[in-house]
Amino acid sequence: xxxxxxxxxxxxxxxxxxxxxxxxxxxxxxxxxxxxxxxxxxxxxxxxxxxxxxxxxxxxxxxxxxxxxxxxxxxxxxxxxxxxxxxxxxxxxxxxxxxxxxxxxxxxxxxxxxxxxxxxxxxxxxxxxxxxxxxxxxxxxxxxxxxxxxxxxxxxxxxxxxxxxxxxxxxxxxxxxxxxxxxxxxxxxxxxxxxxxxxxxxxxxxxxxxxxxxxxxxxxxxxxxxxxxxxxxxxxxxxxxxxxxxxxxxxxxxxxxxxxxxxxxxxxxxxxxxxxxxxxxxxxxxxxxxxxxxxxxxxxxxxxxxxxxxxxxxxxxxxxxxxxxxxxxxxxxxxxxxxxxxxx
Numbered sequence: 001x002x003x004x005x006x007x008x009x010x011x012x013x014x015x016x017x018x019x020x021x022x023x024x025x026x027x028x029x030x031x032x033x034x035x036x037x038x039x040x041x042x043x044x045x046x047x048x049x050x051x052x053x054x055x056x057x058x059x060x061x062x063x064x065x066x067x068x069x070x071x072x073x074x075x076x077x078x079x080x081x082x083x084x085x086x087x088x089x090x091x092x093x094x095x096x097x098x099x100x101x102x103x104x105x106x107x108x109x110x111x112x113x114x115x116x117x118x119x120x121x122x123x124x125x126x127x128x129x130x131x132x133x134x135x136x137x138x139x140x141x142x143x144x145x146x147x148x149x150x151x152x153x154x155x156x157x158x159x160x161x162x163x164x165x166x167x168x169x170x171x172x173x174x175x176x177x178x179x180x181x182x183x184x185x186x187x188x189x190x191x192x193x194x195x196x197x198x199x200x201x202x203x204x205x206x207x208x209x210x211x212x213x214x215x216x217x218x219x220x221x222x223x224x225x226x227x228x229x230x231x232x233x234x235x236x237x238x239x240x241x242x243x244x245x246x247x248x249x250x251x252x253x254x255x256x257x258x259x260x261x262x263x264x265x266x267x268x269x270x271x272x273x274x275x276x277x278x279x280x281x282x283x284x285x286x287x288x289x290x291x292x293x294x295x296x297x298x299x300x301x302x303x304x305x306x307x308x309x310x311x312x313x314x315x316x317x318x319x320x321x322x323x324x325x326x327x328x329x330x331x332x333x334x335x336x337x338x339x340x341x342x343x344x
Contacts, residue, residue, distance in 0.1 A: 078098075161260065162218060164334070195282065201223070203253065285310070
């Protein structure tokens with residue numbers, strides 16, 4: 001199944017909902033297929049086929065293609081059918097005695113939950129690209145397999161990253177607001193002039209699948225130079241014409257800084273006041289990775305004081321971003337939710 005990855009806990013080891021919805025069916029299908037595959041093999045190994053239906057709990061509303069696949073494979077599906085996220089207490093009650101768990105990034109899967117589920121739990125399928133919500137160490141101890149879907153949203157995330165970069169640099173968020181609020185007056189040659197990509201330096205922090213796809217999509221804009229920083233130099237990124245460099249050099253040289261790295265203990269709050277001070281005063285900062293990678297107070301200060309030029313964010317910490325967040329008061333900080341609201 002393309003896009004489905006199994007993290008075998010026995011051997012080793014996707015809030016941008018507004019734009020990712022077009023891929024949800026594939027997203028749900030691959031997560032469900034993970035559960036079906038392991039449960040089927042597990043039944044054969046134990047010579048239990050036909051003795052009882054495998055119980056699967058789905059932690060929220062997902063496209064029916066996912067739940068239909070589970071049912072078609074003989075699973076007994078119990079589902080949290082509410083737009084409101086399942087509470088921790090309700091989640092713990094519903095996992096008792098299940099063979100498989102179909103979860104999302106919003107649920108914490110830890111020792112407490114695994115104890116409540118019981119020793120018959122064989123597989124956890126998460127409808128997400130990341131798996132930081134899973135206690136992999138505890139899961140591995142119990143010989144539970146884990147499936148996730150890292151490739152499903154690569155193209156969609158890369159497209160949104162480019163869209164957010166362009167909308168922020170060309171001041172589209174501000175322009176739409178001015179039109180709707182009556183600020184559009186007589187023509188002025190410098191009014192709402194944004195920053196173009198041609199001849200600029202674009203720096204990508206984290207050159208994994210998404211970072212590479214972002215670079216591919218920006219090449220036609222005649223960018224002068226691509227820089228990237230990652231743990232290691234990557235031949236596939238070098239082949240795109242990008243140069244591997246240090247993080248500090250990337251920040252100092254780049255006109256656009258695009259963050260597509262993973263959320264790890266090392267990257268949490270990585271973009272703080274120190275890093276923002278190393279960027280160009282007119283740099284455009286774009287984050288489509290995880291909200292906890294950015295110190296939002298530091299981002300606000302950098303934007304408000306003019307340490308950087310503008311920012312486009314697709315993620316926040318917490319999510320959803322509170323409506324009274326200081327970031328929403330700034331004209332030079334755009335986000336996906338704002339672009340949606342301004343368009344209606």
